[in-house]
Amino acid sequence: MIGIDIVVISRIEKLMEKFGDKALDRFLDKDEKKLIKSPSTAAGFWAAKEAASKAIGTGIGANCGFHDITISKDNNNAPKIKYKKSIRKKYKIKNSSLSITHDGGFAIAVVALEKK
Ligand SMILES: CC(C)(COP(=O)(O)OP(=O)(O)OC[C@H]1O[C@@H](n2cnc3c(N)ncnc32)[C@H](O)[C@@H]1OP(=O)(O)O)[C@@H](O)C(=O)NCCC(=O)NCCS
Numbered sequence: 001m002i003g004i005d006i007v008v009i010s011r012i013e014k015l016m017e018k019f020g021d022k023a024l025d026r027f028l029d030k031d032e033k034k035l036i037k038s039p040s041t042a043a044g045f046w047a048a049k050e051a052a053s054k055a056i057g058t059g060i061g062a063n064c065g066f067h068d069i070t071i072s073k074d075n076n077n078a079p080k081i082k083y084k085k086s087i088r089k090k091y092k093i094k095n096s097s098l099s100i101t102h103d104g105g106f107a108i109a110v111v112a113l114e115k116k
Contacts, residue, residue, distance in 0.1 A: 001115065003054030003055030003111045004054065004109070005050035005054065007044075007107045009040050009105050009107055012042045012043040012107075027067075028042075029070065032071050044079075044101075046107070048071055048098050051111040052064075052069045052081055055113045056113070081096050081097070083096065092115045095113070096114075
């Protein structure tokens, strides 16, 4: 299963300018926020969570919210994604992978899932 999403970075940048930290609280937890050094990264994380929700076939909504998905980074700065346990169980997720890119004012993320 795969999911993909694209985000205009300026949209996230404007939200951050207008609402500050609260803009990030809407879709990121405390540890994820520590990883945000620029609007590009924030837009990439937004795209990553949208892509993750598409990979399980629900989109962001009642079945899978922004806070049901967690993004972290490894020592090489590569992003990793994790669904909360109940989602992993419900959608039989064995492994999940995330890739993020940004250029030309856009952030794009792809999530690939291996199911049990
Ligand atoms: C890491 C690399 C693939 C990023 O590519 P890029 O074209 O510069 O930038 P992109 O916009 O496509 O990708 C950036 C995203 O890649 C992801 N990324 C960073 N390092 C990564 C890695 N080692 N593996 C996988 N993904 C990585 C991150 O999500 C990053 O965005 P974020 O930090 O905002 O979350 C590229 O810089 C590279 O090949 N680096 C290796 C060589 C190098 O210069 N290393 C320097 C550190 S030693």
